[in-house]
Amino acid sequence: MDFELSNEQRSWQMLARKFAEEEIRPISLARDAIETPRETWDWDIIKKGSKLGFRTMAVPKEWGGHGTDFVTQALVMTELAKADSAISKAFSQNWKWSHLISASCTEEQKKRFLPAFVADDTFVLGKGITEPSAGSDNRMPMDDPKTGVKLRAERQGDVWILNGEKTFIANAPVGKLFFIDARTDTTVPPKQGTTMFLVPSDTPGFRIGKVFNKSGWRFYQNGEMIFENARVPHANVVGEVGGAVHKAGGAGGDTTGGDLFGDLELSANALGICDDACETALRFVNTAKRGGQVLFAQQNVQLQINRMFMLTEALRSYVLRVAWEHDRKIHSHNAGLAMNYSTDVVQEVTELYMAIRGSQGCHMDHHADKIARDAFIWSHLAGDSVSRMKVTRRIH
């Protein structure tokens, strides 16, 4: 077992650490405090990060990207998330769908979309799955044809006409290209009757509705998508008609039915928040004084710090093991378990951090409040009972 990072991995990590500390952290709290949800996004930081490679790092080198391995991707997400979890996610969301393009798109589709994506610092990707009446049902699909996505796609010659809506879609308000799951056959179970389409944001008949006002991850945009006779060329069908069940980790040879990158992504991002909480907490207890002594002098504080670091280091081991296994095409339920575990860890660690800081009079530190709100996002993405049961079904 070799825990040493390669020079290339180390240099990406250092680049990310420098960018995170010098560019992301200084804007993090101010962005979180902006009240209007569509104004929390900052194109400037996206462009700066894009020029350093943080938008395109999962695109293969032959397509002009950086072709980084999973370990590098995990390291970079953690470093970026340490300064701001939501901004880290805004970058890594592009990697998730870069993986999907590599895994599932044809050469012709790659030619149409990848060079444009790589060249444009403001080209952001997204995927629309969830609908008002299909959330958990998409994660654990059933055989009943009435369940699952309702967004309808009907073919007219070389064009598909899409009608319906998507909700809670990450990057919807800022993305230029989306993968959209639509129902192409309502008489068969959703697994067989759903097709994935590439939908550029300027598609006629497609628009963004409400931009959601979230309590955590405020920088990261999330919105509704509305399709009113949206016209999508047949050439934009990803894979087969009726075969929407593509996963972003497919290129890695995933046979577990999981989303290789997506699972790793959430656990690596959580690790960054934990690193931030641990480091800030340690600095705080070594400087803040109560009763004439630094907080670190107190047994209870030492026990809290102990638990924060123990959980964080255990999560790091799990995250890097999963990334390392992915790079060796060893795929198991571990990616999903690490994602579930990261929910428990990131919430406990941020709550301990808040407890250590305590309220000052009747004020709470903005940073402690922010990372606790960010951490709660995991509850519905990575740690809800459906996520956990879905992972459990891979353990066989």
Next chain:
Amino acid sequence: MYNLHLSAEQLEIRDTVRDFVTREIKPVALKAERLDLRDRSLPMQLLDQASPMGLRTLALSEDRGGAGADELTCCIVTEELAAGDADIAAVLATTSWLGHILFDYAMSDAQCERFLTKFASDDRFHLAFAGHEADVDTRLGVNYHRPAVTTAPVNTTAVKASSGEWIINGIKDCVANAPIAALFAVSVAIPGQSNAKVLLVPGDMPGLSVRAYEKPWRHGCSGDVTFKDCRVPADHLLGDDAAALLVGIDAPGEGISSFQALNLGIGRAAYEAAVDYAQIRVQGGRPLIEHQAIGTKLAEIAIKLEVARTAVWQAAWASDHPDAIADRSLPDLPLKSIAQIFTSEMMMKATKDAAEIFGAMGVMRDMPLQKYIHDARVCLHSGNGNSDTKLRLAEVIAGYRRPAGPAMAIAGE
């Protein structure tokens, strides 16, 4: 005898308040703009409506025009109010309890006569205790089980002018109800006297100014109160025991049982929302509540609520029946602290679990669940925090007697 039967009056007032919450408070509290944590402005109109129902003067004795409610009744009312809106519950609980302490115990007959009519009759007459000062830390911390003074020094001074008036100078912070208070009780240091005293200061006194906090980590409304050569008549000084009655009144786990009931109300609002949603929302071919995982989660929330309520009610009941400890019916432990710690930890978990059931809607700022989580966090991390409350409890368990100090020490002594 320990008795969990609520009286006919208690049941009636619970139904009345529950009905008020359903008809009047919830339609306002559940509006998207009110759920957004950036807007914590008080719905004054609802407070105005609550006052004629007797909720502002709930704990004030009947002789003095109040409802004379005991602590258990106050808890029942506060839980109901907080299930609608935690801020409304906090404002009313603060004024009600301060009214009881000030008018029923602390004021002289002459002082009562001066302020009582106005307090009892003016629906907007709220009360505040200005005790806390910035940068004062009363946590036990390293002084656990060690003889160090951990009471708060008082830096705000009151000097007697030749006219006999008191001239107050200083700044108080974290004063609950400050932005709306018509009358303040202010802890002050008087030169030459060893213990802090308390002065009554009407809110419209020249020299008194309030800076309201926009987003305090506390329910209700609060702010800084600055006294700059603020003059009050000589007879506004409260008796020596007033300071002892008021100290800790704004600290969770010490003063008002209602604060724990408020916390319960927040958890109950989250629970009721989750149960309703789980019955309506269909995924996996059935309503959520028919899935084992969700049913169990709701059961766990219900357990937390019921056990926490038992702890809160027991502590309130013990306050209402001091002989229950003397006759060994209840343990001689700080039951309010125990209720405070347990309730705040359990409600934190309960609100998070309830929110998880809502999926992405659980984190949306125009939806209630994220607000309940925030409100529960505020309860969990208010005042000195649970770590410190546990240390105070540990000192009692250890039989450690902290050297008796003044209720409120004067700075520099």
